[in-house]
Amino acid sequence: MPHSIGRVETGEAPHPSGRARLPRLPRLPRLARAVRLGAPAVAALLALTTACTGSTVQGRPGASGLRDPYFPKAGNGGYEVDHYGLDLSYDPEKGLLQGKAVITARAEQGLSSFNLDFSGLKVEAVTVQGAGARFNRTGNELTVRPAKDLRNGEVFRTEVRYGGRPKALSDPDGSAEGWIPVADGAFAVGEPVGSMTWFPGNHHPSDKAAYDITLTVPKGYEAVSNGLLGSRTDTGDGRTAFAWHSADPVASYLVTAAVGKFRVTTGRTPSGLPLYTAVSPGEPEGGGPALARLPEMVEWAAGRFGPYPFAAAGAIVAPSETLSYALETQTRPVFSGAPDEELVLHELAHQWFGNSVSPKSWKDMWLNEGFATYAEWLWSEDHGGPSVQRRFDAFVAGDDSVDPAADSDWDEFPPAAPPGPGDISSGPVYYRGAMVLHRIRQEVGDERFFALLRGWVADHRHGNASTADFTAYAERKTGTDLSRVWDAWLYGRKALPRP
Numbered sequence: 001m002p003h004s005i006g007r008v009e010t011g012e013a014p015h016p017s018g019r020a021r022l023p024r025l026p027r028l029p030r031l032a033r034a035v036r037l038g039a040p041a042v043a044a045l046l047a048l049t050t051a052c053t054g055s056t057v058q059g060r061p062g063a064s065g066l067r068d069p070y071f072p073k074a075g076n077g078g079y080e081v082d083h084y085g086l087d088l089s090y091d092p093e094k095g096l097l098q099g100k101a102v103i104t105a106r107a108e109q110g111l112s113s114f115n116l117d118f119s120g121l122k123v124e125a126v127t128v129q130g131a132g133a134r135f136n137r138t139g140n141e142l143t144v145r146p147a148k149d150l151r152n153g154e155v156f157r158t159e160v161r162y163g164g165r166p167k168a169l170s171d172p173d174g175s176a177e178g179w180i181p182v183a184d185g186a187f188a189v190g191e192p193v194g195s196m197t198w199f200p201g202n203h204h205p206s207d208k209a210a211y212d213i214t215l216t217v218p219k220g221y222e223a224v225s226n227g228l229l230g231s232r233t234d235t236g237d238g239r240t241a242f243a244w245h246s247a248d249p250v251a252s253y254l255v256t257a258a259v260g261k262f263r264v265t266t267g268r269t270p271s272g273l274p275l276y277t278a279v280s281p282g283e284p285e286g287g288g289p290a291l292a293r294l295p296e297m298v299e300w301a302a303g304r305f306g307p308y309p310f311a312a313a314g315a316i317v318a319p320s321e322t323l324s325y326a327l328e329t330q331t332r333p334v335f336s337g338a339p340d341e342e343l344v345l346h347e348l349a350h351q352w353f354g355n356s357v358s359p360k361s362w363k364d365m366w367l368n369e370g371f372a373t374y375a376e377w378l379w380s381e382d383h384g385g386p387s388v389q390r391r392f393d394a395f396v397a398g399d400d401s402v403d404p405a406a407d408s409d410w411d412e413f414p415p416a417a418p419p420g421p422g423d424i425s426s427g428p429v430y431y432r433g434a435m436v437l438h439r440i441r442q443e444v445g446d447e448r449f450f451a452l453l454r455g456w457v458a459d460h461r462h463g464n465a466s467t468a469d470f471t472a473y474a475e476r477k478t479g480t481d482l483s484r485v486w487d488a489w490l491y492g493r494k495a496l497p498r499p
């Protein structure tokens with residue numbers, strides 16, 4: 001479907017993205033009003049005073065979404081998650097998942113209720129701070145009402161027991177995502193919103209958390225997730241439990257689980273980073289020749305972008321053509337069949353750009369895809385491919401003899417303003433996003449450009465950033481006014497300069 005650049009250009013200025021928060025209640029003016037209102041209001045005043053002195057807690061409902069410009073209902077207001085403990089058991093024959101999610105979060109307001117994003121599956125029981133909690137569901141929102149309101153600042157533990165046959169969902173660009181069953185196992189990918197099909201949570205990239213994921217599967221199956229494998233235990237009832245640990249924060253779209261009769265290879269990169277790669281039966285040994293270069297790529301990327309941001313690396317190779325897309329799931333990207341070299345490099349580059357520095361909103365996707373694409377161009381230039389300059393020129397000229405995507409729709413909309421949620425993963429976000437970076441490099445020169453890339457990941461390590469954060473950072477770091485680049489290439493407020 002063609003997009004009109006004109007329509008995009010008339011859109012508002014770049015939104016100052018960030019975690020949308022609800023305005024706080026104006027407490028004092030209300031009290032003052034109550035005083036003026038006389039007798040019936042005095043009771044209300046007393047109740048409020050009690051609340052303020054803390055002898056009882058008075059909460060209000062947390063927001064049901066974070067008002068992301070593209071996915072307004074994704075995530076929830078009123079709390080932030082520190083840790084997810086997911087205990088999942090999967091029966092690949094029946095396609096049945098049984099789960100317990102223990103979510104440790106901190107209240108950011110007094111809470112009478114709060115939401116989790118969750119799609120499908122049956123919720124069996126919910127407790128908050130050990131006490132039974134009421135809950136109800138509308139759409140993809142699971143509303144939890146704790147027995148006792150939660151105080152602002154309180155760290156609280158929610159336990160959700162659930163189960164059933166997980167159902168993938170179709171995201172706005174038509175990709176199937178979430179829990180994807182295959183003949184002999186399952187794979188979970190969730191960019192942007194699929195993760196809510198297999199665990200309840202605060203499913204927005206602005207709320208990253210640590211994870212412990214235990215997957216219990218019948219003997220003979222392997223189960224793989226993010227981070228480090230802490231233990232592999234025979235449960236004694238014909239099953240094996242795999243306990244995976246991610247200490248560094250993970251955005252929930254980057255969490256994965258894979259179950260299959262995998263061939264697993266382990267090893268280390270030259271600098272000692274542990275590698276764990278799981279390959280589906282029928283796919284080439286080790287995931288093929290491109291994946292064999294992963295250790296070398298990790299070293300190369302660390303040289304370009306700074307230290308690898310996580311404690312492990314590797315890959316998961318699903319049977320070819322079973323997934324709608326490859327995904328840079330944290331520490332362990334998922335591929336649909338043996339990937340080629342540029343794809344391996346692309347998902348690896350996301351570990352810096354997207355996973356360590358994550359977008360504040362889904363509008364900031366070019367900070368992921370433009371950078372990962374540019375990393376592919378850099379790798380290719382260093383390994384016998386066309387120079388980055390030549391590739392950039394080929395895009396401008398629409399010359400697909402240098403890059404097959406060069407005559408794509410890369411200029412149909414500006415990368416910082418996809419026309420809708422179905423376009424956050426479209427060509428312009430990737431290719432024109434990469435071209436934005438090259439335009440910066442042309443303006444500031446190599447030395448300042450690579451210092452900018454390294455500074456960006458170092459200063460936002462394990463955090464979140466928006467497009468506005470990047471443009472401000474780039475100008476500060478390079479000491480250069482880059483407004484012409486932003487206007488023409490990033491936001492599209494001016495026509496693209498053509499040769």
Ligand code: ARG
Nearest residue numbers: 171175191192325326327425
């Ligand atoms: N981030 C993935 C990649 O470029 C692609 C995810 C696409 N998601 C989608 N819903 N189309 O590596």
Ligand code: ZN
Nearest residue numbers: 346368369372
């Ligand atoms: Zn990507």
